[in-house]
Amino acid sequence: DVKVTQSSRYLVKRTGEKVFLECVQDMDHENMFWYRQDPGLGLRLIYFSYDVKMKEKGDIPEGYSVSREKKERFSLILESASTNQTSMYLCASIQMGTNIQYFGAGTRLSVL
Amino acid sequence: DAKTTQPTSMDCAEGRAANLPCNHSTISGNEYVYWYRQIHSQGPQYIIHGLKNNETNEMASLIITEDRKSSTLILPHATLRDTAVYYCIVPPPYSGGGADGLTFGKGTHLIIQP
Numbered sequence: 001d002v003k004v005t006q007s008s009r010y011l012v013k014r015t016g017e018k019v020f021l022e023c024v025q026d027m028d029h030e031n032m033f034w035y036r037q038d039p040g041l042g043l044r045l046i047y048f049s050y051d052v053k054m055k056e057k058g059d060i061p062e063g064y065s066v067s068r069e070k071k072e073r074f075s076l077i078l079e080s081a082s083t084n085q086t087s088m089y090l091c092a093s094i095q096m097g098t099n100i101q102y103f104g105a106g107t108r109l110s111v112l
Numbered sequence: 113d114a115k116t117t118q119p120t121s122m123d124c125a126e127g128r129a130a131n132l133p134c135n136h137s138t139i140s141g142n143e144y145v146y147w148y149r150q151i152h153s154q155g156p157q158y159i160i161h162g163l164k165n166n167e168t169n170e171m172a173s174l175i176i177t178e179d180r181k182s183s184t185l186i187l188p189h190a191t192l193r194d195t196a197v198y199y200c201i202v203p204p205p206y207s208g209g210g211a212d213g214l215t216f217g218k219g220t221h222l223i224i225q226p
Contacts, residue, residue, distance in 0.1 A: 004155075033213050043156075045213035058213060090155050092214075099146055099203045101214055103155030 003027075006091050006104035013111050019078040021107050023091030031094040032074040033058075033101065034066060036087040043090065049074055081111045116200045121221040130187040132220050134200030137181040142205050145176060147185050148216070149196040156199065156216065159185065195224045 007022035025032065034046045035058075045058030047066040055066050063085060067075040074093075078085055088108050092101040117135040124130040136145060146161040160167055160174045162183070167174045173186040187194055199219040 035213065042218065043214065043216045048213060092155075098161075099144065099214065100158050100161070101156075102158065106153070106155045108153075 004091055004093055004102050004104040006089075006107050008107050009105060011107060011109045013078075013081050013109065015082060015111060017078075017081050017111075019081050019109065019111075021076040021078075021089055021091075021109070023074045023076070023104055024072050025074075025091075025093040025102070026072065027093065027095075027102070028071065029093035029102075030071070030096060032068070033092045033094070034064075034074065034076045035090045035092065036060070037090060037106075038087050046076065081109075083111050085109065086111045116202055116217060118198070118200055118217070118220045120218065121223065123223050123225055124187075124190050126192060126224050126226050127189055130190040130194065130222060130224070132185040132187075132198050132200075132222060133182065134185070135182045136200070136202050139180050139202050143202050144205075145174070145183050146201050146203065146214075147172070147174065148199045148201065148214075150199070150219070151193075151196040159198075190222075190224045192224050192226060195222060197221050 004025045013019050031050050033048050035043045037043050044060050046064050047058050049055045049068040052071050065077045088106050090106045091104045094101050144161050144163050147159040148156045150156045159171050160169055162174045162176050176183045197219040199216045
């Protein structure tokens with residue numbers, strides 16, 4: 001089975017802190033995604049990566065950056081966390097040639 | 113993405129078949145229908161997808177009408193663990209090199225009653 005693992009299920013951070021959310025997939029997928037999910041707003045794409053060191057902005061990249069140094073690992077970085085970044089963050093990788101995305105369990109981040 | 117319409121919520125008795133409808137009247141000829149579900153506080157999970165033929169896997173069956181304007185996801189013997197939000201989506205044909213991601217609407221909240 002494909003496995004997408006997010007490093008934390010729950011995180012509590014303070015405003016202004018730098019936050020790292022880590023995601024690892026074990027299926028050698030080229031493409032990986034970071035989304036956030038908020039009630040009433042559905043999933044929104046933050047960043048996308050189609051190869052090591054390659055990234056593209058999604059719909060809501062402001063306040064975030066990403067890092068993809070190795071194929072299996074895609075990190076989301078909140079440079080200076082703010083309360084409006086309190087959300088559920090979901091990482092996914094995609095099976096090439098399809099629109100089958102495999103999601104991690106999610107990280108529920110609270111910024112106080 | 114082709115727009116999809118699903119009921120907001122549905123109930124089903126445990127052990128019975130759950131039939132979840134989806135309308136996608138603007139679907140184009142080379143677009144697939146995908147179904148995902150999201151159990152509370154977990155990430156979305158892929159269930160099944162299809163183009164025009166009916167499909168079945170270990171999780172569910174997908175029935176697509178001949179005109180492809182609607183489909184039904186069938187969970188043959190629903191259990192309490194099937195309580196989740198079910199999303200029907202019609203993404204553009206695979207564009208893995210792009211930044212589209214997947215667009216999930218509000219989905220159908222399926223509640224399995226004991």
